[in-house]
Amino acid sequence: MPICTIDNIKPGMVLGADLITPDGRMLLPRGVTLEERHIELIRKMGISEIDAWAECTPDQVDTARIEDYVRDFFLYANPDNPAVLELYRLTLERTGQAVCNGWELPDTDTRRAVSVEHLDDIFLKGLGGPEQCVSHELELESFPDIYFRIREVLESESGNADKIAQVVSTDVGLSSKLLKLVNSPFYGFPSTIDSISRAVALVGGNELSTLALGVSTISYFKDIPRELVDMRTFWRHSISCGIFARILASEQQGLQSERFFIGGLLHDVGRLIMFKTLPYASTEAMLFARENSIPLVEAERETMDFCHTDVSRILMREWKFPESLGEMINNHHDPMNYPNPLEPAIIHVADNMANAMAVAEGGMYVIPGIVDGAWELLGLDPSFMGTALEQYERQIDQIMDAFF
Numbered sequence: 001m002p003i004c005t006i007d008n009i010k011p012g013m014v015l016g017a018d019l020i021t022p023d024g025r026m027l028l029p030r031g032v033t034l035e036e037r038h039i040e041l042i043r044k045m046g047i048s049e050i051d052a053w054a055e056c057t058p059d060q061v062d063t064a065r066i067e068d069y070v071r072d073f074f075l076y077a078n079p080d081n082p083a084v085l086e087l088y089r090l091t092l093e094r095t096g097q098a099v100c101n102g103w104e105l106p107d108t109d110t111r112r113a114v115s116v117e118h119l120d121d122i123f124l125k126g127l128g129g130p131e132q133c134v135s136h137e138l139e140l141e142s143f144p145d146i147y148f149r150i151r152e153v154l155e156s157e158s159g160n161a162d163k164i165a166q167v168v169s170t171d172v173g174l175s176s177k178l179l180k181l182v183n184s185p186f187y188g189f190p191s192t193i194d195s196i197s198r199a200v201a202l203v204g205g206n207e208l209s210t211l212a213l214g215v216s217t218i219s220y221f222k223d224i225p226r227e228l229v230d231m232r233t234f235w236r237h238s239i240s241c242g243i244f245a246r247i248l249a250s251e252q253q254g255l256q257s258e259r260f261f262i263g264g265l266l267h268d269v270g271r272l273i274m275f276k277t278l279p280y281a282s283t284e285a286m287l288f289a290r291e292n293s294i295p296l297v298e299a300e301r302e303t304m305d306f307c308h309t310d311v312s313r314i315l316m317r318e319w320k321f322p323e324s325l326g327e328m329i330n331n332h333h334d335p336m337n338y339p340n341p342l343e344p345a346i347i348h349v350a351d352n353m354a355n356a357m358a359v360a361e362g363g364m365y366v367i368p369g370i371v372d373g374a375w376e377l378l379g380l381d382p383s384f385m386g387t388a389l390e391q392y393e394r395q396i397d398q399i400m401d402a403f404f
Helices: 036-044 063-073 082-100 130-140 146-155 161-169 172-182 196-203 205-220 231-249 257-265 269-277 279-292 296-304 308-318 323-330 342-361 374-378 384-403
Strands: 003-005 013-015 026-028 049-054
Touching: 003 384, 026 036, 063 082, 063 342, 082 342, 082 384, 130 269, 130 308, 146 161, 146 205, 161 172, 161 196, 161 205, 172 196, 172 205, 172 384, 196 205, 205 257, 231 257, 231 342, 231 384, 257 323, 257 342, 269 279, 269 308, 279 296, 296 308, 308 323, 323 342, 342 374, 342 384
Parallel strands: none
Antiparallel strands: 003 049, 013 049
């Protein structure tokens, strides 16, 4: 269910979960229709956000129109897959709630990109490929070295939490974002973490270095043309994928969930290189995907003869990213063809969930579809998607604030 801040709560909304006071007492039960007196009580208790939605009457919402709208995003997904069916149900419910809360379904014109005729590609179709994209980018700018400096300390025999903290603290922007992240619902620590040393001690050096990798990567891609892609929307999808990947990974034994957050965060990093080196062709791919209701990855292959994971495969190697991280990113569209499919399958499912959540937020691209065997590999019941969605709703906005 959607999380509403206190300023957005209105009479008539329905409470989606039991409302508990900070000291653990029941304030209001799930299902209560909020009145002014309830809202005033919530304010007095100092509660800043609640799980609630606006309840619609049949004449307030065009159910058939909403179903038609959502169905378009699932045209490429297997309707016989139980996980896909549950994801469709949740997306339909979430989109309906968004409409109840005043969101208008986008019209066809909004699915068309702004003209980018003035943008130049570094080569024409058939005259280059992923290697040229990466080599051109790396000639212009190198990856921030803060991550590699952290890794150097970690791999040193004399490395410890204090030394890691010293390295991280040399980058004020990185330090600030990491502290916001460890103080967000992502970790849910009961008290405020006010120093990098404390963060390293609680989170762990390896985990913090992995988070530093993700933060540094976002900082690296700062000059993507605005008329080509809205970067906040791009990173919201990527962070959403990371949140879902972390939630799914936490249900598996022996997996470090922070790695999967970064795997989700960076799963489309190859697409950013394509935006920078092939802006015109990237726009063609986006338009082709929207107008033909096919996944963007398929549109890339159709218009450019390769896709973003072909680019990320080379990029991960050149940037010397951990091999296991690269493999989950590079194989997330076809995890079952990889020898060890569990890790890319987690990113694959998370990517589908992130795309589905964007439907009720004006997302433009259809769900890629969950390939046969990927959900089953996770050993989870499809109903877990609802649980994951509830966790996601509580985390996404504060984690976005941590990064931006």
